[in-house]
Amino acid sequence: MLIDYETLKFIWWILVGALLIGFAITDGMDMGVASLLPFVGRTDDERRVVINVVGPHWDGNQVWLITAGGAIFAAWPDVYAAAFSGFYMAMLLVLFALFFRPLGFDYRAKIDDARWRRVWDWALFAGSIIPALIFGVAFGNLLQGVPFHLDEMLRAHYEGSLLTALLPLLNPFALLAGVISVAMLCMHGGVWLQLRTTAPISERVKGAITLMGLVAVLGFVLGGVWIAYGIDGFRVVSQPAPGGVSDPLAKTVVMEHGAWLAIYSKVPLSMLAPAIGIGGPLVTILLSRLNRPGLGFVTSALSVAGIIGTAGLSMFPFIMPSKTHPGSSLTVWDATSSHLTLTVMFWVVVIFLPLVLIYTVWCYRRMWGKVTLDHVQTHGHSAY
Template sequence: MTSIPLDYEILRLIWWALLGILLIGFAIMGGRDLGVGALLPFAARSDQERRQLLNLIGPTWEGNQVWLVLGGGAIFAAFPPLYAVSFSGFYLAMIVILLALILRPVGFKFRGKIKDPRWRAAWDWALFIGGFVPSLIFGVAVGNVLLGAPFALDDTMRIFYSGNFFMLLTPFALLCGLVSLGMIVTQGAAVITGRTNGLLADRARFYGTLSALATIVLFAIAGLWVAFGLDGHVITSVVNTSAPINPLSKSVELVRGGWLANYSAHPWTIAAPVLGFLGMAGAFVGLQRRLGVPTLLASSVGIFGIIATAGVSLFPFLLPSSTSLSSGLTLWDASSSHLTLFIMLLVTVVFLPIILLYTAWVFRVMRGPVTAESLEKNPNAY
C-alpha cells in the first residue's frame, strides 16, 4: 500500500466528496426533468402546451439519469457496507422510486400513440407521478438518514434491519421530503420559464415562485428542528481515519443538536446552508423578474447548498443507526480498501470529464426555446 501516492484518509475524503458531487449532479440535472414532470398537469393546460413540456425534457432526460447510476455505482464500489444496509433496508422505498421513474419512458413513448384526450391525460398524470414521487421520496430518505436507520450489525458484520416502509414516513422525514420537492419543482419551473413563452411560461413562473418561497421556509424549519428538536450522533471514541473498516470499533452518543457540531468546529461550512437560502432566494427573484439562465443557475446553487448542508451536518456519518448507535456507518469505517479507492479514482479522473463534456455538448445542441412552431417543424417531436 505504501506505493499508492495518496494515503487512505485522503482517498476516503475524496470519495466522500465525489459521492456528494454525483448526488448533487443528479439533483440538479435530473431535477430539471423531475420538476417539469411534477408541473406538467398544472403549468400546461392544453395538449399543445403539454407536448411543449415533453419535448423540453424528452431529448435529454435519459442522459441525466447517468448521475443517478454513477451515484449508485459509487456507493456500491466505494462504500459496500452502506450499499448493503441502504439497499436492503430501504428496499421498498427504492422499488417505489424505480416504479415511478419507469413511468417516464413509458409515458414519453405511449402518450402520443393515440389521440384520445383521456388516453393522453392518463399518461400526463403518469408522467406527473414519475416526477413527483421520486422528488418527495429522495428527500424522505435524507430525513431518515438524519434520524438514523433501524439496523444493527453483529460481530460477523451481518445486518439486522428492523424497520419497514411506513416507519420511514415520520413528520421530520416528510418535512425533508417537502424541502426536496420544493427545490426540484423550482428547478423545473426555471427550465420551463427559460425555454417557453406565453401563458405556459407565466403559469410555470407562478408555481415556481411559490415553490421557491416554500423551499426557503421549509428549509429554515428543518434547520430549526435539527438544532433544537433532533438528537445528533456524535462519536465519543478515538477515530483512526486510516484503519481498516470495522463499524463496531467506535462508541457513539446521542446529543441534542449534535448534527450542528461540524459548523462550530469548522465555521466555513456555514457556507452550505447560506448557499441554500441565497440560491432559492435568487431563483425566487429571477422568476419574478423573468430572468432566464440566471434563474436556473440560482436554483442550481440552492440545490447544491441544501444537499451540501445535509452532507456537512452528517459528516463523517454515512448512515447512522437508530437502534444500535455503534453500528452506524461512517466514512472511516465503511469504505472499500485503499487500493480499490485509488483504482476507482483513476477511472473517475478519466471518465468523469468525458461525461461532463458530452453533457455540455448535448445541452448546447438542444438549446433554444420550445414553442408550438418548433414542434410543427419537427416530425420527430413527441
C-alpha cells in the same frame, strides 16, 4: 501518484456527494418539469411543449442516479448493503414510479387521443414527484438515524418486518424533508422551463417558481429549527485511526443534542451551505420575476447544492447512523472499500468524468433553443 487511505476516504465522500448533487441538478430538473406538467400546460399542445423541453435529455440525466448508486456500491459497500436492506420497500416504490417515465415519454404520442395523452401526462407526473418525495424522505430518516445494527459478520439487521418497513419511514420530519425535496426540484425545473419556453408557459410558470421556492425556504428553515431543538445528532467518541483498516464496530458513538450542528462552529466556512440553501431560492424567485431565467437557473442549481450539502455537512463523518445501536453507525472512515479499490476508482473518475461532462455540454449545446407551440404543431412527428 499514491494517495493515502485517509485522504481517499474523504475524496470519495466529496465525489459521492457531487454525484448526488449532479443527479439532483440534472435529472431532478427533469422531475421538476414533469411534476409541473399538468399545471403549467393548459392544452395538449402546451403540455407537448413542456415535455419536449426535457425529452431529448431525460434518459441521459438519469444516468447520474445509476452512477451514484454504482459509486456507493463500490466505494461504500457496507452502506450499500445496509441501505438497500432497510430502504428496500421505499426503493421498490421509487423503481416502480420511475417505470412511468420511459413509458410516458415513448407512448404518449403513439395514439392521437386526448384521454390517452392525459393518462400518460399524469403517469409522468407520478413517475417524477414520487421519487422526488422518497429521496427527501430518505435524507430525513438518515438525519434521525436508522433502526439497524451490525452483527460480528458486519451484516445489517433491521427491527420490524419487511412489510412494515415503509410506514416508519414516513414520519413527520422525514415527510417535511420530502416536501423540501419536491419543492426544491419543482422550483429548479420551473426555472428551466421558463428559460426554454415562450409565453404563455414561460409567464405561467413564474407563479410555480415563486410558490415552490418559498415552500423550499420555509421548509428548510423549519427543518433546521427542528434539528436544533427536536432531533438528537450523533458524535464519535472514539475510533481507530481514520487511515486504518475499515471496521464499523471498532468505534464508540453517542447521541446527543446539537451534534448535527457542531460542524458549523468548528468550521465556520461550512455555514455557506445553509446560507446558499436559504438565499438561493429567494434570489431565484427574484430573477424569475425579472425575466432573467438564465441567471435564475444558476442560482437554483446552487440552491440544490446548498440544501443537499447542508445535510451532508451536518452528518459528517456519518453516512448512515444507527439510532438503535449507535456503535453500528457507518461513517466515512469505516464503511469504505479497500485502499486499492478507492485508488483505481479515483483514477477512473479523473479520466472519464471530464469526458462525460464535455459530451453532456455538447448535447445541450447542439439541441439548445426555445421550444415553441409553433414547433410542436409543425413537427408533430418529432414531438412527444
